[in-house]
Amino acid sequence: MRRYVLTGTPGAGKTTLLRGLAACGHTVVEEAATDVIAWAQARGEDEPWTRESFVDEIVALQKRRQLTAPTADAVQLYDRSPLCTLALATYQGRVPSSALTAEVERVTTQGVYERQVFFVRNxxxxxPTAARRISFRQSLEFERIHEDTYRAFGHELVDVPAGDLARRIATVEAVLPERRAE
Known part of the structure; x- marks a missing residue:
């Protein structure tokens, strides 16, 4: 199984790209943080990212999704990974929790995700959305932290420049191994 990560700054179009790749027949796994935020906001919590357990909830959902993703296809594409959650903790000035540290250790030592990571540019x-309340300037700092985090763990960043969706899909597909015959 080859698992590729799409990462980058909030609002860069990762989810749109992931959905476009799904429409092309690729197996995709949705981002966890957005769902954690949406579920909390549906329960009336306005800013769940301020809660101490926020990062650990993301980590738990990411792990669950990774472990239960369909295995029929040889390639899977993920909207973010635990390294993104580590970047989030860094951005928020949080000390990484033991759950986050353990999950980063698991995915890096087991080579869960490919070394090539698709870095979707701003x-x-x-x-702004209900789940994304940062300015463009803040998003650029978040983008830099993501780059630094992935590079620190030895990943190769595959640049997915700003552009139309078709061009972004083509950039990703050019790197992916050919899908097995159906």
Missing amino acids: LGFCE
Whole structure:
């Protein structure tokens, strides 16, 4: 099984790209943080990212999704990974929890994700949403932390420049191994 990660700054179009890749027939795994935020906000919690357990909830959901993802296809594409969650903790000024540290250790020592990571570049703006309340300037700092985190763990960043969806899909597909015959 080859698992590839899409990462980058909030609002860069990772989810749109992931959905485009799914429409092309690729197996994809959705981002965990957005769902953790949405579930908490549906229960009336306005800013769940301020909660101490926030990062650990993301880590738990990421791990569950990775371990239960369909295994029929030889390639899977993930919207973020535990290294992104480590970047989030760094951005928030949090000391990584034991759960986060253990999960980063697991995925790095077991080589769960490919060394090549698709780094989806910012679009030149960051549109606020209920789950994304940072400015474009803040998103650029977050982007830098993601780059530094992945490089610190020896990953090769495959640049996915800003552009139309078709071009971004083509950039990713050019790197992926051919899918097995169906």
